[in-house]
Amino acid sequence: MYTSLKNSLPNFSINILKSVTRKYTSLTLNETENAFYPPILDLSYKAKVKRKNEEWHNKIKKLETVEEKLIGINMPRYYGWKSLNLKEGFVPYNSLQHAQYITHTHVINNNKLPEFYDTIITPEKINALVQIIKQNVENIIIFEYNHRLKEQEITEEVDEEKKKLLQNAITKALVFQINRIILTVLSSTTPHLLETEIDFEPRVEAFWFAGGIEHQHLSKIPKLKSEFLKERLRSPVTIPVQYVGSPILQLRHQFPLREIFSLNQSLNPELLIPEFRFDPRVLGYKFTYKHATCIPGFWPGDPSEFGLLSYHNLNDLTFNSLLPLTEEAITVQAIFSSYSWLLSQACYQGFSTVNDITYPLVSQTILTNGQYWSFCVYQLNTTLVHSEYADNNLTRNICWITQPIMLFDKVENGKIYGFNEDVLKQLITFYMNTPVKKNENMKPYLGDSVKYLADITEIERRVWLEKLFKHLMSNRPRHFKIPEMYHWQKIYIVDNNTRALDKKRDPWQFGYNPYKRRLDDHKPVYVPKCLRENPKKKRVGRWAKSYYPDA
Numbered sequence: 001m002y003t004s005l006k007n008s009l010p011n012f013s014i015n016i017l018k019s020v021t022r023k024y025t026s027l028t029l030n031e032t033e034n035a036f037y038p039p040i041l042d043l044s045y046k047a048k049v050k051r052k053n054e055e056w057h058n059k060i061k062k063l064e065t066v067e068e069k070l071i072g073i074n075m076p077r078y079y080g081w082k083s084l085n086l087k088e089g090f091v092p093y094n095s096l097q098h099a100q101y102i103t104h105t106h107v108i109n110n111n112k113l114p115e116f117y118d119t120i121i122t123p124e125k126i127n128a129l130v131q132i133i134k135q136n137v138e139n140i141i142i143f144e145y146n147h148r149l150k151e152q153e154i155t156e157e158v159d160e161e162k163k164k165l166l167q168n169a170i171t172k173a174l175v176f177q178i179n180r181i182i183l184t185v186l187s188s189t190t191p192h193l194l195e196t197e198i199d200f201e202p203r204v205e206a207f208w209f210a211g212g213i214e215h216q217h218l219s220k221i222p223k224l225k226s227e228f229l230k231e232r233l234r235s236p237v238t239i240p241v242q243y244v245g246s247p248i249l250q251l252r253h254q255f256p257l258r259e260i261f262s263l264n265q266s267l268n269p270e271l272l273i274p275e276f277r278f279d280p281r282v283l284g285y286k287f288t289y290k291h292a293t294c295i296p297g298f299w300p301g302d303p304s305e306f307g308l309l310s311y312h313n314l315n316d317l318t319f320n321s322l323l324p325l326t327e328e329a330i331t332v333q334a335i336f337s338s339y340s341w342l343l344s345q346a347c348y349q350g351f352s353t354v355n356d357i358t359y360p361l362v363s364q365t366i367l368t369n370g371q372y373w374s375f376c377v378y379q380l381n382t383t384l385v386h387s388e389y390a391d392n393n394l395t396r397n398i399c400w401i402t403q404p405i406m407l408f409d410k411v412e413n414g415k416i417y418g419f420n421e422d423v424l425k426q427l428i429t430f431y432m433n434t435p436v437k438k439n440e441n442m443k444p445y446l447g448d449s450v451k452y453l454a455d456i457t458e459i460e461r462r463v464w465l466e467k468l469f470k471h472l473m474s475n476r477p478r479h480f481k482i483p484e485m486y487h488w489q490k491i492y493i494v495d496n497n498t499r500a501l502d503k504k505r506d507p508w509q510f511g512y513n514p515y516k517r518r519l520d521d522h523k524p525v526y527v528p529k530c531l532r533e534n535p536k537k538k539r540v541g542r543w544a545k546s547y548y549p550d551a
Helices: 002-008 011-031 045-062 066-074 096-103 123-147 159-186 191-195 218-223 227-234 327-347 421-432 459-474 487-495
Strands: 081-087 105-108 197-200 204-213 237-245 249-253 286-290 306-313 361-368 372-380 397-401 410-412 415-417
Touching: 045 066, 066 327, 066 459, 081 204, 096 105, 096 204, 096 327, 105 327, 123 159, 123 410, 123 415, 123 421, 159 249, 159 306, 159 421, 204 327, 218 227, 237 327, 306 327, 327 361, 327 372, 327 397, 361 421, 372 421
Parallel strands: 081 237, 105 397, 306 361
Antiparallel strands: 081 286, 197 249, 204 237, 249 306, 361 372, 372 397, 410 415
16 A cells, blocks of 8 residues: 555655654554454364354343244244154164163163152151052052943954053053042142142153264265265264153142252263264154154143153053063153153243253153053253263263062952052152242243243234244144155156256255255235235235244
């Protein structure tokens, strides 16, 4: 710049220009001694993806309401996430390590529950309660297994499923009656049981991202020439996981259960978690397109938002038709059902799979088929299991579970043989575990005055978001199916270019990936002219407003 000015100015003005330049240069140097320089960013592919994900996670964290946070997780996918489909009752063979890895769970296999349960109630008191409850429970078992004609309640004509349906009906009826008896006896001396909410066969769903999984196209590495693509295939990926279940019965309270371990104790490196990096499809799981749903059996805003205990059915829990029920299958089901229930509860407190919880949550899970009973206590300490957190997160979730215990040996001729009182003692202990109010901010990531959509004062925005939220949680399919590539197109157009003159008609032929279409990537709703605020103005109010969250 100085050289160009020197050539254009006369000789007498050069000295003046030099002095002015020195003056302002010295001023600039003095002013920039304490300058703030932006950080030098890593421009590698992994670093760019990480920064992009962190920006998205922070946007979800800043949203005020529970529903908007759940909508924000669905924003990147119009047709839903291609998720690992976990269903209650379906447990593939040898899947315990996989269940522990994608939930970051350490299982304590000593066939004992935490020592905390030994101090809830004295032995004299629990023995007295067992004697009061025992006779009623025995009568219920005899009635359900001998005298109630369940066959009249089943209308299906398939004989193969008849026995299974009978056993399911007996198990559900037995759980309902035992729960009723215990609540009736204990409610007079246990005030928190009078405040509990009971859900019969509720809808429990949870969504999270699990990292550390090997890429499904590892076999393509030898065929590639690009080192960049080879490195991408070698690096682990994060997969979406969607759990869908329905317990027999669950109890809820307005306060959470007391924590077993503190968050510092969960950092113990001796609490090992096995690695399972293989693609889950090697176990028999499947992937399906579904919207991310987190539902703990009730809608946001219910005052009783913390789980007390839940019952789950073991009749359908088999590896396959050839292998019988095993302790490993029960443990897998206990991990998935407990983790999913607590994660969905955490989402209603403003946390999510990308924003970690600030305090532990505890659940009590009972798995039974009527005769065998297994008891599980699960403490959720972290929800971050995606990307690098799959291996670098030092916080562990902890699961205590007992072996299946027989409540009775058999029922014949109206008599029950081998009744086990230890099962009743453990049941009573679960019910006597009193929830405690915590002296901390339970919803740190929610708004101060607006925590749910019902708190929004703007009617139009509240109604629009409520409609969108219920539509996503219902998981109804879109009006138009996902554009797909047919087999003949893959063979004759992509792999072998033998139809060069064919007209391009499908979205993928123009470089558009419908699977990565955003939730707000659509034309707004058209407003008829008679319903606009200013009908005389042609292009004002032609499209309806949308209130998608900034995520």
